[in-house]
Structure formats: C-alpha cells, structure tokens
Amino acid sequence: MVFIDGFNLYYGLKQKYGRRYHWLDLEALATSLLKPWQTLTGVKYFTARVRNDAGSLQRQSTYLDALGAHCANLEIIDGRFQEKVRGCRQCGSTWTGYEEKETDVSIAIALLEHGVTDDFDTAVIISGDSDLCPAVRALKRVCPDKEVVVAFPPARWSHDLKLAVLAAFPIGVAKLRQAQLPVEVITDDGHTLKRPGRWV
Template identity: 60%
Template sequence: MAVYVDGFNLYFGLKDKYRRRYLWLDLQTLAASLLRPGQTLTQVTYFTAHVRDQPESHQRQSDYLDALAVHCPLVTVVDGRFRAKDRRCRGCGDTWVVFEEKETDVNIAVALLEDAVLDRYDMALLLSADSDLCPAVRAAKRLRPDKRIIAAFPPGRHSADLKRAVDGFLSIGRDKVSRAQLPVTLTADSGVVLRRPKYWS
C-alpha cells in the first residue's frame, strides 16, 4: 500500500476540527492504522510547502518535518511552494501581499499517476478531500485498471466528486489521529533535540 498525504488538506482538517491538539501527527503510524489485515505499508509520501511569511509557523513546521525524518522511515516529503500575490482593498485602496500555496495538488497527481504506471503500488490510499485530484485518479485507473485507489478523508472533510472517482473511501476519526502522535521529544542523529511545540496543545 502506497499512501499519498495532502499536507494542507490534512492540516486544515485537523485544525478546523480539533484546533492544534493533534498536529504533531505520526504519519507512518496513522497510515498503518488505515490498512486492513494482510496489507503492507510500502511508502508514505507527504506533500506540503514551507511556510514563508510567518517565522514562528515556519519554525514549527521545520521541527515537525525534522521529527518525521527522525521517527518515520517510510515517509518522504515532497515540497511545493508558496507564491506571493498582491491584494488590494476595494474600499480604501490599501495593498498587501499574501502567499498562496502552489503545486501540492499537481505534485500529488503526478506521483499517483507515475507510480501507478511504473507499478509501484497495487493499492493507493489518497489522504485528501480535494476534488482537484479526480482527473489524476481517473487517469491512473484508465491506464492501469488493475490498480485500486481509496480516498481517506481528513477529519471534518469529504468530497462527493472524489468518492465517485475512487474505488472506496473512509473517514479518519479522532481515535485514529489521537493514537498516532509523535513522541513529545525526539533526538536526531546529530544530537539535536526536537520537541512538540507548546503552541500545539
């Protein structure tokens, strides 16, 4: 089983549903908990982008990614990017810059399709509720009809379109995320100590 995690879809699902309580999430343990008896977890690919405009958020995210690298050997991180975009207030004319996350859904689509064609999985678990991924799911199944793709919806999220595109779906509940938390403290090979951010409580 190959698992593809839409980082921002998962993050905002967790945050909207449980605030910051479960953000220190062990993706490998979570993925393994979604498998059925007899299935084997082969890879977990986590798609995200580094926060740019908020130094404290950037540090928390960096610590989290480092913790995944230390504790979750099956997890690979694929980076997208944030693009600066100017915004203007129609009322007063003031302008400001916002950062929009880009490339994540494209990166997931490419990986899901490429891995299907190259026979890197028999079954894929797509941890997302983003309907923009439907074309990639349909293409993968058209090119490799022997492959099965299951959607795992983050807490509080779902997509009727994605339900129709995949072979099956499930919703991730509180029990799964609460039991899949990283240790509060981890130590990297370099000796650096990583701790769950106090803000994530």
C-alpha cells in the first residue's frame, strides 16, 4: 500500500521540474515502485483543497477529478487549509495566509490503521517529511512484521526518515515521465478533463 504526502510531492516536483510533471498518474507511479513479486493493494493520496487562488483551485480540482476517474485503486483523503494572520515586524502590516493542516496526522493514522487491519505487508511512503518518523516507529512496535519503505519526491530528503525505515530511495525522473495521465481523461459521466495548459 502506498501513502502519498500530496503537498510534499507537489512542491518537490515544482522545485525540481517546474510544472512539467504535475499531471501525474499516482497509481502508475505507485505501481512502478513495487518489486516484481508485489501486488498493489491501494494508494492513499493526502492533500487539501487550496483556498487562496481561484486558478490554482480549478487546476487542482481538474487534477483530482482526473485521478478519481482514471485510478481505480486510489483514495483521496482531504485535509484542510487554515487561515493564519501573518505580519511584518518591520512595517507592522498584516495579511491573511493559509497553512495546510492535518496531512501528517492523517498519514500516521492511516498507516497504523491499515497495518493493524493487515491490509498490507509493505507500506511505501512518498514523502520527505521527518514528522512521519513517530508513525513509522509506532507501526514497528504494534506490527513488527510490517515493512516500511520511503520513496523521496524530487528535491525532498530526510535523514531521520531514512533511518526509521527498512529502505529509502529517490524517485527518478524516468518514473515521473512514464507515469503521466493521458492528456484527456474521460469521466464516467462522459466529461472530458484536460491537462491544464500551464502544466507543461
């Protein structure tokens, strides 16, 4: 079972490659990370709906709808963005920003829940966030027979997370290139979802 930290992956892709690989087929990517004898039991994608930009929200919604239509084994788990007042200490001005919440906790809970209910033998975490280390250690204590592997997104790395798991490796560009959704995805009700023009 593959657990994907959506924003960690998104910002890693953006930092390393711009928007070129944002139209990513997460189920195909997850499958490409497995060993030949392994079977994918599910993909859990943890994200949150953006709130600060209408264009970004539309692109994200199109992408999530395309994933839902194209990836049969994918579950999208929504967190949230919380308003946060930010300020400048020098000039005293303030503004409202947004902070993504709940992703780390949601991944931790899902990892433990699916481990306890024996839904996987090996968990693959796509993230470079060391905040997930306690969840990995907890799974080892509760389910010592379960294995955890980390696949680091582009431009993301955590020494602590690497030490906490059985194995860790970076996701190479070839896997990203080969795991792109079709340019157009047709939904069950016949709608056509197209790759956003800015994602090139």
